[in-house]
């Protein structure tokens with residue numbers, strides 16, 4: 064069974080409201096770019112690939128309804144600009160916006176408004192299938208790479224945040240690697256961190272693991288180093304919101320400390336991400352803009368206050384793992400690369416940002 068977070072058919076988009084998981088399964092209707100922006104900003108939908116896909120599909124829905132009749136190209140440009148501003152760290156929405164705008168401008172030279180509308184919607188609809196196909200390749204490359212280090216054994220993987228069907232169009236990235244290992248019968252156990260402050264691990268990855276039947280154990284973020292020492296972790300595999308030219312990787316806050324602990328324990332540390340999460344225009348992780356989220360996400364859980372009133376709060380949503388700590392490699396749909404190999408491997412394959 065594979066969970067479905069995005070339901071789309073021409074002119075209609077529904078997203079699984081991830082704020083209500085794991086207790087309630089409610090699909091929210093997305094009728095416009097404004098709804099898409101709100102769903103991304105409030106984290107009803109989250110995860111770098113899913114943000115881009117839902118953002119673009121919200122535009123497709125509005126276009127199918129006839130929006131932008133006066134000046135279609137300007138409408139598309141303004142909508143994409145608005146959607147890109149919802150969450151700054153993940154590069155996928157910005158990349159999709161850049162590519163779609165380039166496509167729109169080229170097509171507009173030879174098509175009338177209605178033909179252009181259809182081609183833009185067609186381009187957006189292809190994103191769903193492309194993402195699932197890329198994720199399956201990531202899953203297979205990652206599983207083979209990890210298993211090549213342990214030819215006969217089953218493996219124990221530690222992951223962080225949520226990178227599964229709920230964060231993508233389907234299959235998942237880091238969790239896609241876990242899925243492939245499970246399908247091969249080689250997954251001994253998955254350890255997933257709770258992922259404070261927003262608990263994507265406890266609420267979403269644990270939910271996916273139970274639904275998919277992965278042997279899985281939930282730990283708090285503060286137990287990760289101990290798990291590496293005591294639980295025979297074969298590899299740490301995480302996702303990415305932005306991988307830059309030297310391999311430095313922004314991902315959910317807490318990833319950096321996992322990479323340090325993995326290095327100390329000699330556990331290979333992998334980043335699994337589609338090439339659409341890579342940004343060769345930035346040289347190092349110091350250039351990545353890190354989103355800061357509202358204090359209330361840290362001071363309360365599900366609306367219940369858990370912190371002393373009046374305390375100051377710092378709530379960066381992501382951190383940057385330096386490339387030196389990504390010892391296993393960066394798993395993409397094009398293969399597994401060391402951080403030092405990434406730029407050469409992707410040059411010419413990615414549109415400039």
Ligand code: MRU
Pocket residue numbers: 109110111112153223224225226227230231235236237263301302303304314315316380
């Ligand atoms: O704040 P979120 O939940 O959008 O953060 C998600 C992550 O950091 C994921 O690990 C990353 O986007 C990869 S999702 C395939």
